[in-house]
Amino acid sequence: MSNVEVEPAEMRCGAPIDGVRTSEATRVQVLEARDVPLGGVRAMHVRRTLPQRARTLIGAWCFADHYGPVDVPAGGGMNVPPHPHTGLQTVSWLFSGEVEHRDSLDTRAMVRPGEVNLMTGGRGICHSEVSTSDTAVLHGVQLWVALPEAHRSAGRDFQHHVPEPVRVDGAEVRVFLGSLAGDTSPVRTFTPLLGAQIDLEPGAAATLAVDPGFEHGLLVDGGDVRMAETMLHPSELGYLPCGGDTLALSNESDAPARAILLGGPPFDEAIVMWWNFIGRSHDDIVQARQDWEAASDRFGAVVGYPGERLRAPALPNAVITPRRNPS
CATH class of the missing domain: 2.60.120.10 (Jelly Rolls)
Known part of the structure; x- marks a missing residue:
């Protein structure tokens, strides 16, 4: 899934934040989700628990959106146009519904309940996600994994698995x-x-x-x-x-x-995370955005999506700083 916020926030770690509590007896830190609309007036809303100021990563997990149950006929479901990713892997997991995935590897796959789809962005990939016409209720999670420095320019890849x-x-x-x-x-x-x-x-x-x-x-x-x-x-x-x-x-x-x-x-590793890109510096993000807006071969193209690709939002008027978990 894309982070299609019009003004994606740069989040600085280390400052106190509301909505976090810690059990001193068990060392468990409880993170509350924030509501994020994906898109315009009929946007699907998600509940985002990663990243936030209190915690940027859990292992290499760097992004967690939790959505639904969404009444698709009433709310329009999921329709995310082709959009880019760098420096990460996306992990799609559903509880109900069905989503069609297309990417610049020419993959066309269905995301179904109990079946994991993992896509590697590496140096660059793009994909689209659309809930199917048969979907009445959409419910699931979208997760991202940060790639380590040694592999963050890895080649595009797509994997599917149905665990027992x-x-x-x-x-x-x-x-x-x-x-x-x-x-x-x-x-x-x-x-x-x-x-x-x-x-x-x-x-x-x-x-x-x-x-x-x-x-x-x-x-x-x-x-x-x-x-x-x-x-x-x-x-x-x-x-x-x-x-x-x-x-x-x-x-x-x-x-x-x-x-x-x-x-x-x-x-x-400290990461720079903005929109759908993960890098190690502000310049990494600037270059990735520039390449996407220029329709560079770096990301390829999605075949079969009936519409225009997603444009990148404007960069913030500040240097995007690397971040890691607060001590």
Whole structure:
């Protein structure tokens, strides 16, 4: 998904921010989402938990949008024209609905519930995303992964995987990236990562073995989920730093609960992130924007989208500074 904000914000890390609380007993930091409209009057709204001033990354995960359930006939659904990406991988995961993906690799693929689509932007790629005419309700997450310096100019790539559900105690786990609960995804990434959907039965609990070298984030979609003794409500993201080799989760509601678990070793590189580009300097962003506006071969072209491509917003009247997680 594109970040189609007309005036994408440059976010400076380290300053206090409302909507963040920390449990000192368990070291869990709770991040609340902010509402972001994607587009114009009939824009689809998303709830964004990454990035924000309190936390830029969880592992190499640098962007998390959570949307829906959206009534597509009433609201228009998703229609994102061809747009560019650099220095990142996009991870699309749906709970309901269907989205058609087209990219400059000549890929045409469907994003469906329980099926992960991962696209590598590297030096440059462009793609479009349109919810299908059969979609009544659209609901899911769009995630980005920052590429490390050694691979941020990697070639374009697209991967698809359908994970099998795995039972752990009272939970059903679908691992779309990395390894968890005895299952390993074949999808290739450039840093170690974990991405999984976890469904908890009403009143159920599960203890998962995790990598102590990973920091983790749990984004709650539905239900009230306790993570390491800290309560998380829908649309909140709980962050847990490295150190533990197990993760205890419990559903405190009388209905099924669902969450997305993200993880990875701390990403120590400072990044510059603006619109759909990730670089290491202001000049990287300026060049990427210039190349996109000039229809450079750097990004290629999407074939089959019935409309114009997305224009880049104006750059801020300031130098975009690199950022990393606040200490």
